[in-house]
Amino acid sequence: xxxxxxxxxxxxxxxxxxxxxxxxxxxxxxxxxxxxxxxxxxxxxxxxxxxxxxxxxxxxxxxxxxxxxxxxxxxxxxxxxxxxxxxxxxxxxxxxxxxxxxxxxxxxxxxxxxxxxxxxxxxxxxxxxxxxxxxxxxxxxxxxxxxxxxxxxxxxxxxxxxxxxxxxxxxxxxxxxxxxxxxxxxxxxxxxxxxxxxxxxxxxxxxxxxxxxxxxxxxxxxxxxxxxxxxxxxxxxxxxxxxxxxxxxxxxxxxxxxxxxxxxxxxxxxxxxxxxxxxxxxxxxxxxxxxxxxxxxxxxxxxxxxxxxxxxxxxxxxxxxxxxxxxxxxxxxxxxxxxxxxxxxxxxxxxxxxxxxxxxxxxxxxxxxxxxxxxxxxxxxxxxxxxxxxxxxxxxxxxxxxxxxxxxxxxxxx
Amino acid sequence: xxxxxxxxxxxxxxxxxxxxxxxxxxxxxxxxxxxxxxxxxxxxxxxxxxxxxxxxxxxxxxxxxxxxxxxxxxxxxxxxxxxxxxxxxxxxxxxxxxxxxxxxxxxxxxxxxxxxxxxxxxxxxxxxxxxxxxxxxxxxxxxxxxxxxxxxxxxxxxxxxxxxxxxxxxxxxxxxxxxxxxxxxxxxxxxxxxxxxxxxxxxxxxxxxxxxxxxxxxxxxxxxxxxxxxxxxxxxx
Ligand SMILES: Nc1ncnc2c1ncn2[C@@H]1O[C@H](COP(=O)(O)OP(=O)(O)OP(=O)(O)O)[C@@H](O)[C@H]1O
Ligand SMILES: [Mg+2]
Numbered sequence: 289x290x291x292x293x294x295x296x297x298x299x300x301x302x303x304x305x306x307x308x309x310x311x312x313x314x315x316x317x318x319x320x321x322x323x324x325x326x327x328x329x330x331x332x333x334x335x336x337x338x339x340x341x342x343x344x345x346x347x348x349x350x351x352x353x354x355x356x357x358x359x360x361x362x363x364x365x366x367x368x369x370x371x372x373x374x375x376x377x378x379x380x381x382x383x384x385x386x387x388x389x390x391x392x393x394x395x396x397x398x399x400x401x402x403x404x405x406x407x408x409x410x411x412x413x414x415x416x417x418x419x420x421x422x423x424x425x426x427x428x429x430x431x432x433x434x435x436x437x438x439x440x441x442x443x444x445x446x447x448x449x450x451x452x453x454x455x456x457x458x459x460x461x462x463x464x465x466x467x468x469x470x471x472x473x474x475x476x477x478x479x480x481x482x483x484x485x486x487x488x489x490x491x492x493x494x495x496x497x498x499x500x501x502x503x504x505x506x507x508x509x510x511x512x513x514x515x516x517x518x519x520x521x522x523x524x525x526x527x528x529x530x531x532x533x534x535x536x537x538x539x540x541x542x543x544x545x546x547x548x549x550x551x552x553x554x555x556x557x558x559x560x561x562x563x564x565x566x567x568x569x570x571x572x573x574x575x576x577x578x579x580x581x582x583x584x585x586x587x588x589x590x591x592x593x594x595x596x597x598x599x600x601x602x603x604x605x606x607x608x609x610x611x612x613x614x615x616x617x618x619x620x621x622x623x624x625x626x627x628x629x630x631x632x633x634x635x636x637x638x639x640x641x642x643x644x645x646x647x648x649x650x651x652x653x654x655x656x657x658x659x660x661x662x663x664x665x666x667x668x669x670x671x672x673x674x675x676x677x678x679x680x681x682x683x684x685x686x687x688x689x690x691x692x693x694x695x696x697x698x699x700x701x702x
Numbered sequence: 703x704x705x706x707x708x709x710x711x712x713x714x715x716x717x718x719x720x721x722x723x724x725x726x727x728x729x730x731x732x733x734x735x736x737x738x739x740x741x742x743x744x745x746x747x748x749x750x751x752x753x754x755x756x757x758x759x760x761x762x763x764x765x766x767x768x769x770x771x772x773x774x775x776x777x778x779x780x781x782x783x784x785x786x787x788x789x790x791x792x793x794x795x796x797x798x799x800x801x802x803x804x805x806x807x808x809x810x811x812x813x814x815x816x817x818x819x820x821x822x823x824x825x826x827x828x829x830x831x832x833x834x835x836x837x838x839x840x841x842x843x844x845x846x847x848x849x850x851x852x853x854x855x856x857x858x859x860x861x862x863x864x865x866x867x868x869x870x871x872x873x874x875x876x877x878x879x880x881x882x883x884x885x886x887x888x889x890x891x892x893x894x895x896x897x898x899x900x901x902x903x904x905x906x907x908x909x910x911x912x913x914x915x916x917x918x919x920x921x922x923x924x925x926x927x928x929x930x931x932x933x934x935x936x937x938x939x
Contacts, residue, residue, distance in 0.1 A: 290814060292813070292814065292815075292816055294810070294811065294818065294823075295811050295812065298811045299811075305799060309799060605795065606797060608795075609795045609797070609808075610808070610812070611756075611780065611783075612754075612756060612783060612789050612795075613783065613784065613789070613808055613809040613812065613859070614780050614781065614783045614784020614785070614809055614812040614813070615780060615811075615812045616776070616777045616780040616781075616812070617776055617777070617780075618777070619780075619811075619812055695756050696751055696756050696757055699791070699795065
């Protein structure tokens with residue numbers, strides 16, 4: 289059966305006319321679809337925004353950063369691999385520094401639990417971190433005042449320290465604190481620099497956490513034996529990040545004498561792995577949102593089917609007349625199917641607009657990492673595709689009913 | 703034009719069989735204007751529906767424009783209705799939300815004629831409205847028109863595709879007598895222009911516009927006379 293372009297144009301015009309003539313009913317009917325589409329697009333917009341913020345954060349954090357931690361291999365009993373075998377030792381870090389050409393910078397990082405004293409303040413629970421001068425590069429944190437750590441500080445085990453602003457405030461040091469003296473673990477340290485604070489909402493490091501940094505060689509002295517240390521490193525660029533990780537793994541296995549086939553007693557991690565994990569999580573949430581939408585679209589579809597059945601019975605005489613002037617069953621079927629699809633697309637359109645508005649609203653929430661919330665084009669496309677599919681699926685039965693009406697009986701209908 | 707032989711129509715209502723038409727023969731030539739009369743239930747509408755290809759006979763043969771209709775598929779029948787038949791109903795059957803012009807254009811939606819421009823469609827609809835003398839109300843909706851005007855829109859719609867036969871089942875049944883005569887004048891004019899017309903009516907003065915009167919009784923033809931013979935016959939009775 290052939291239908292002309294003019295037929296399609298008129299059928300769509302008629303469908304729009306029907307929706308307009310029954311405005312209120314149309315909106316109520318497509319409420320299920322409106323809500324479904326609006327909530328998904330809003331969730332997708334929020335996720336998109338969150339993803340953009342998180343990735344940006346990772347970027348600013350340094351996508352080329354690599355960490356090495358002590359780690360007990362899976363499925364190996366505790367007593368087989370004692371702590372001392374896993375623990376990273378300073379000489380191992382020096383081996384890594386020498387044996388990994390793809391690294392730009394590397395530093396051990398160790399946190400020690402000691403009290404910090406100034407002239408009129410005693411602080412507990414403040415973190416004192418031992419670092420090499422390379423730390424400035426691996427963390428991309430420079431000094432605002434004073435100077436950075438130098439290799440001489442490290443080599444000579446100088447009693448110097450760097451503070452962040454929160455620590456300066458907490459210790460009530462004069463001015464920016466540089467040139468003051470504080471007591472760390474009972475030893476007198478000179479404050480040589482004020483280190484910049486990195487704002488990271490997501491990783492729990494804020495301007496309000498006090499930080500004190502001392503040369504690593506000095507930190508070792510203040511530590512009990514068998515202390516914990518991790519390694520932070522920076523690959524030369526993003527391209528060699530993978531290579532750098534492999535170099536680290538090989539070097540570690542070599543210096544620890546791990547036999548081929550035996551598991552690693554350490555763990556190498558890179559930021560991009562976290563990015564992958566986050567992306568997987570975001571995809572998961574999107575899938576769940578899509579599932580919820582599927583259900584609400586189903587409910588919406590039943591509403592559409594109901595209203596289309598009402599429409600068919602209200603317009604029985606009209607259907608009879610259309611058949612009398614030459615409409616084939618296929619033409620009537622197509623006309624009602626199009627009407628259901630147009631109604632669903634209308635619901636989808638309102639839903640997308642609501643989702644878009646919600647997305648705009650989200651960007652104004654203070655403090656939330658949703659500055660970049662927006663409904664992506666693919667979500668708009670998918671919303672319309674789903675709406676149309678619901679129209680076809682749930683409009684088919686009423687349309688079939690209309691197409692099968694007997695013209696004479698339809699015209700006799702009251 | 704129309705050639706009917708041994709036409710039967712049986713309705714089944716539960717166990718019961720209703721014989722609406724019982725072996726009816728009828729021939730209508732080109733450019734005739736025929737009235738179909740008979741008491742209620744005599745089978746007039748049933749016959750009209752079959753001639754208008756809205757329904758199919760239970761038995762017998764029916765040729766329209768020398769094509770056999772009895773064995774056509776639903777799609778073929780729809781095409782015949784669209785191109786060859788113009789139907790006018792007692793209750794007008796206009797679409798309430800469409801203008802007079804849009805109502806007249808309706809059959810073109812289902813026409814298989816391709817490449818018609820909207821100007822051409824408009825021109826045809828206006829021409830049909832002109833033929834029923836309703837050119838000053840084309841943008842009005844049915845509820846803004848009188849009964850007579852509505853029926854004229856319906857007639858314009860029926861003649862839009864220049865059908866082989868124009869059929870009307872009690873077209874004046876819902877109209878007062880003055881308006882009825884106006885409508886019949888239009889049918890007469892169309893007939894004079896060459897249109898074949900078939901009209902069901904209960905009124906003799908409506909039938910008087912035709913040249914031939916076919917009277918039905920119990921699904922069979924009671925008489926088939928010229929208007930003069932029919933009028934004379936009535937006078938005798
Ligand atoms: N769909 C149907 N189902 C069952 N019986 C029907 C049906 N349509 C018509 N009939 C019967 O067929 C017979 C003829 O009906 P038809 O409608 O053709 O009469 P009519 O001459 O048009 O009457 P009227 O002048 O009242 O319109 C009647 O007995 C009627 O009851
Ligand atoms: Mg009748």
